[in-house]
Amino acid sequence: MALLSIPRPLFLLSLAPHIGSSSRTRRHPCSCSLSLQQPTRRLQKSDAGSAILWFKQDLRVDDHPGLVQAAKFPSLVPLYVFDHQILSRYSDEMLELVLFALEDLRLSLKEQGSNLMIRFGNAENVIKDLVLKVKGTDVFAEEEVEYHLRQMLDVVEETLVKTPSGTAKIVLWRTPFYDIKNLKELSSSYEEFMKLKLPVTSPVVAPTLPGANMELDWGIIPTLDELKKFVNDNPTKLKESWSSIRDLSTESILLKKLAKSRGNNLSNKSSVPIQRKRPQNTVFVTSKGNVVGGGTSKILNGLAAYLRYLEGTGRDDWQELHEKLRNAEVKEGASFLQLFGPALNLGIISKRRVHYETIKYEKERNGGFLSPFGYSTANVAAVADAVCSTEWYRLLGLKSQISDEVKYPIRIWRWNGYLIQYTVAGSEGPATLLVHGFGAFLEHYRDNIHNISEGRNRVWAITVLGFGKSEKPNVVYTELMWAELLRDFVIEVVGEPVHLVGNSIGGMLQVLA
Structure with a gap:
C-alpha cells in the first residue's frame, strides 16, 4: 500500500547535499534536488514569476532556507493559512503560541519591507486562489514527516495542477541539521548514530526580501477567542459525543477529583478568558504558565536564561523562567522540552539555531573549546541532547517513508x-x-x-x-x-x-x- 502518490515532480531544496528522497520525491531522486549553494535552476529577477512562501510550522524569519530561496524572486507573498486540518490538533495553549508567533513573524517581515498574509480555510483553495491572483509560479513549503501534513501537500499540488495555467509547483525545503549524504544509510540505533559525531550545520541569516508592493488584502490576525471559535466550528469535526471521550479519560477524572479535594474547580478555572496583551517581560510564558512562547527573539532570550540557570540572575524575566524550570524538572533535563518543545514544534526557532547558541555558550564557559569529556553543565547537556535526539527521530521518520519494505x-x-x-x-x-x-x-x-x-x-x-x-x-x-x-x-x-x-x-x- 503506497503511502503517498504525487501527480508530478516536486522540487526539494536544502542547504546540505541531497540526503535521500522522501516518498514524495523517490521517483525522481536526482532531478528533484535543489541546493541553495548551487541551484540547478537559476532564478533571474527579470523572468522569474511570483513566489508564495507557505508558513505551516516554520513560524520564523531566522534560519529559514525556504525564505532564503523565495527571496530571490522579484515578488514574494508570505502566507499563513488557519486550516482546520492543522489547528484541530492544537491545544488552547498551542493556539495561543501560534497567535503570538504570527504577530512577531508579521512584524519581522514588515521590518524587511514585506508582510504576512493571513487567510482562513482549506490550504489548497487558499493557495490556488492566491496563485491565480499574483500569477505565482513557485509555492515554497517545508518538507513534512507527519502523514496528515504530507497528505495536505499532495492535495495542494494536485489542486495547482488543475489551475488554468497548471505551471505553478510546490518547492519543498528542509533545514538540514546534519550533513547526511544518503538517508537510507541512517543508523537505526541512536547510540550508534551519535558515535559518528557528525557536525551540525550552521544557521543561515535572514535574507533581504522583495518589498510588498502588490495591492493585496493581507488579512488580520484573530484574537484567541475568535480562533477558538473558528476551530470549534470545523465542519469536519467529529460528533461531540465522540470527541468528548477526551474528557472521560482516567487521568482527567483523577485530576478533577484531586482539584475538587483541594477546593479548586478546574472547569471554573479553565473558563477564565485568556488575555492576549503583548507581555512586557522579555521572556514570555503562556497564560497557563506551562511553556515558553512569543517570537524568535523571546525564545532565544528564554534559552539564554535556561542555559544560565546555575549562574543566578537579577533579571525578573529570567527569574520567572528559572521558577518554571524548577517546576518542570521532573527528571534531570526534562524541563527543556516541556518549556521549549512547543516553540520548536511550531518552528518559532530552528533546532540548529538552538544547538548553535548552546554550543556557543559552552565555548564561552570553557575558554573557547569543547571538552571531549562532555558538557560542563546539566542544562547545556539537556538542550544539546534534546535537539539532537528529536532531529534523529525526524530523520528516522523520513527514512521510513522511503523504505524498500512494502x-x-x-x-x-x-x-x-x-x-x-x-x-x-x-x-x-x-x-x-x-x-x-x-x-x-x-x-x-x-x-x-x-x-x-x-x-x-x-x-x-x-x-x-x-x-x-x-x-x-x-x-x-x-x-x-x-x-x-x-x-x-x-x-x-x-x-x-x-x-x-x-x-x-x-x-x-x-x-x-
Whole structure:
C-alpha cells in the first residue's frame, strides 16, 4: 500500500547535499534536488514569476532556507493559512503560541519591507486562489514527516495542477541539521548514530526580501477567542459525543477529583478568558504558565536564561523562567522540552539555531573549546541532547517513508509534540487497533496484520511512545500517559469506534484508555 502518490515532480531544496528522497520525491531522486549553494535552476529577477512562501510550522524569519530561496524572486507573498486540518490538533495553549508567533513573524517581515498574509480555510483553495491572483509560479513549503501534513501537500499540488495555467509547483525545503549524504544509510540505533559525531550545520541569516508592493488584502490576525471559535466550528469535526471521550479519560477524572479535594474547580478555572496583551517581560510564558512562547527573539532570550540557570540572575524575566524550570524538572533535563518543545514544534526557532547558541555558550564557559569529556553543565547537556535526539527521530521518520519494505508502510503521527509510528492495512470492514506489549513495537504483529485485514477488517498497529522507532523523549512514563496516547490516537487517527487488541501491558492500557 503506497503511502503517498504525487501527480508530478516536486522540487526539494536544502542547504546540505541531497540526503535521500522522501516518498514524495523517490521517483525522481536526482532531478528533484535543489541546493541553495548551487541551484540547478537559476532564478533571474527579470523572468522569474511570483513566489508564495507557505508558513505551516516554520513560524520564523531566522534560519529559514525556504525564505532564503523565495527571496530571490522579484515578488514574494508570505502566507499563513488557519486550516482546520492543522489547528484541530492544537491545544488552547498551542493556539495561543501560534497567535503570538504570527504577530512577531508579521512584524519581522514588515521590518524587511514585506508582510504576512493571513487567510482562513482549506490550504489548497487558499493557495490556488492566491496563485491565480499574483500569477505565482513557485509555492515554497517545508518538507513534512507527519502523514496528515504530507497528505495536505499532495492535495495542494494536485489542486495547482488543475489551475488554468497548471505551471505553478510546490518547492519543498528542509533545514538540514546534519550533513547526511544518503538517508537510507541512517543508523537505526541512536547510540550508534551519535558515535559518528557528525557536525551540525550552521544557521543561515535572514535574507533581504522583495518589498510588498502588490495591492493585496493581507488579512488580520484573530484574537484567541475568535480562533477558538473558528476551530470549534470545523465542519469536519467529529460528533461531540465522540470527541468528548477526551474528557472521560482516567487521568482527567483523577485530576478533577484531586482539584475538587483541594477546593479548586478546574472547569471554573479553565473558563477564565485568556488575555492576549503583548507581555512586557522579555521572556514570555503562556497564560497557563506551562511553556515558553512569543517570537524568535523571546525564545532565544528564554534559552539564554535556561542555559544560565546555575549562574543566578537579577533579571525578573529570567527569574520567572528559572521558577518554571524548577517546576518542570521532573527528571534531570526534562524541563527543556516541556518549556521549549512547543516553540520548536511550531518552528518559532530552528533546532540548529538552538544547538548553535548552546554550543556557543559552552565555548564561552570553557575558554573557547569543547571538552571531549562532555558538557560542563546539566542544562547545556539537556538542550544539546534534546535537539539532537528529536532531529534523529525526524530523520528516522523520513527514512521510513522511503523504505524498500512494502509489507509495513509506516506513517507518522505527532502526539504532544512527539513522533509516533503506526501502520494501516485493509480498506473495508470494522476498525481494529493492535497494541504491542512491554518492550515490543508494532512489528510484534507482523504475522497478524495482513491476515486480520484479509478477513475484511481495517487494521491499525501502533508503536507507543518510548518503544521501537517511536520517539523516546526524556519524560516520566506512566500507564496513564500511554492510555491517553491510545485514546487520542483513536480519536485523531482512527476517527471511529474501534476493536482493541492488546498483548501484555498493551491490553491493560486499553482498559485505562
